Amino acid sequence: MSDDLSDTHPDDLPEKQVLPLDAWHRAQGGRMVPFAGYEMPIQYSGEHLEHGGGIVGEHNWTRTRAGLFDVSHMGQLLISGEGAEAALEALLPIDLSTLELGMQRYSLLLNEEGGVLDDLMVSRWPNEFYLVVNGATKWDDIAHLREHLPDNVTLNHLQDRALLALQGPEAFAALDRHVEGEFPLSSLVFMKFGRFTFDGVEMMISRSGYTGEDGFEISLPAKDAEKVATILCAEPEVEPIGLGARDSLRLEAGLPLYGHDLDTGIDPVSARLLFGLAKSRRETGGWMGHATCAKMLSEGSPTKRVGLKVEGRMPAREGSLVFSGDTEVGRVTSGGFSPTLGHPIAMAYVASEYAKKDTALQIEVRKKRLEATVTPMPFVPNNYYRGE
């Protein structure tokens, strides 16, 4: 997710892109802002909503109840055809032989130099692979995939589908009242996918998300998105949540945001996304960008992504420089105030010798130095459902 619009290809787009829930967001009191080539709600006014509206209210609601996020700007892709598995493995550092039917895994789209083009989710469906990619990068991703996938592998961009995320400790209770599936919703554990129906609407649901909470991501026909969103938000546990709280929630969860904490100048080892590099393929390679990653893995990366706990109440924002005494050692890539913890937190890339837990650093904000401490991420513990 990124608010950097420079990556989209305006020539490829209709004059104005409108998300399936555009009118619905406005009716809920959504404050719409340009984002990834669309207009999306940054937050909602609190007039008709129980969380009171605003980023902090929406954030806290998601951590305690259940928030409904519209993430239909993200790209939903299907990859199919003979040789699709091998073709994807040539582009992604993923071991698909261990990805069982109906399971989802985090992976990275890398360029030849090992720079991150995007981070994404890959799922194995019965006859195809289902990918979810970032909204601001989806057109570039599609171009990259089309260029490098062999002709007999088909890429299908599911532009007629919406994507909703229902996140929070009460997400299960609210969704379970409405869905029937090939197995009970309770059998859907973290990173598993299933086919369900919701009041006659066909949907693919995975237990995953971008908040650190238990929750679901729901792919459904765009034409049914308004009906499903309305029914879900009528549940006592559920309120709509905007992009602002999505950002503060993912920051607390220690999850990188593409275009900020990840870009083509950053490799997965520096980003400490080793779980995105399949162990079985780290040495053998055969995927784009392997040489850089292998070198970083054997020699260690010169910089590392770290979490920083910031003293006081003044947030350090993206772009702030990080110091150890007089020495500049890095740069903040995401930062803000943590509503859950009540103090500012940040992600930064720092020289590796300063990346150890508990290292005391300083961040320069408007000529002032803020004290900061390297802190393991997530900042707020995850609450994923991995089964009884």
Added chain:
Amino acid sequence: MSRYYTDEHEWIDVEGDTATVGITDYAQEQLGDIVFIELPEVGTMVDKGGDAAVVESVKAASDVYSPITGEVVEGNPALEEDPALVNTSPEEDGWFFKMTIGDKAELEGLMDAKAYEAFIAEL
């Protein structure tokens, strides 16, 4: 006491030779949940239209400009403990700082309440 408004959404109350400065209800609504306010130190000389304070909301940092030229004589101590006061009472308890009035003529270019209301209705 007269209250004036700027097109950057600050308000300024003038009482004798000193003035009190804050941001408008419209501004706090746009900024959202405020988590920190950096006030100018007492004794700071501020220029009309120049940086005077910084408001940090959950999402972003925003500058607050001085409506007139003068010297800062007091910051609102309540904002350190409770920056959200600017959300709940932007035009009263959530004032930012008090300052001297360097040049009364500078007030003439500012809006009154009616003009400001018309101004934000156009936004």
